[in-house]
Amino acid sequence: MGLEKEVLRPGTGPKPVAGRNVTVHCTGFGKNNDLSQKFWSTKDPGQKPFTFKIGQGAVIKGWDEGVLGMQVGEVARLRCSPDYAYGSGGFPAWGIQPNSVLVFEIEVLSTE
Numbered sequence: 001m002g003l004e005k006e007v008l009r010p011g012t013g014p015k016p017v018a019g020r021n022v023t024v025h026c027t028g029f030g031k032n033n034d035l036s037q038k039f040w041s042t043k044d045p046g047q048k049p050f051t052f053k054i055g056q057g058a059v060i061k062g063w064d065e066g067v068l069g070m071q072v073g074e075v076a077r078l079r080c081s082p083d084y085a086y087g088s089g090g091f092p093a094w095g096i097q098p099n100s101v102l103v104f105e106i107e108v109l110s111t112e
Helices: 061-068
Strands: 003-009 021-029 038-041 050-053 075-080 102-111
Antiparallel strands (some): 021 050, 021 102
């Protein structure tokens, strides 16, 4: 499957460029193979927006490819197959089972 992207709100700002930092709000769904169950969010109490270097393999493939095509201000839902998420290892600390499909709702806040 790879990556499926659904734009929830178009952006109006610049697109991130590979090798540069991008800051996002993100909520991840798919805890225990249930796509309605949240496993993490930057909007939870005590959390803050997440910054990463895009296009460098610092995050899962679904984020690298999905966010790279977004614009600042855009909100999108990214549906990632296991090979675009955490694969056969999963991420047990967050309740992500091996070979899980995951959904991320991402808002691009800024890019540098």
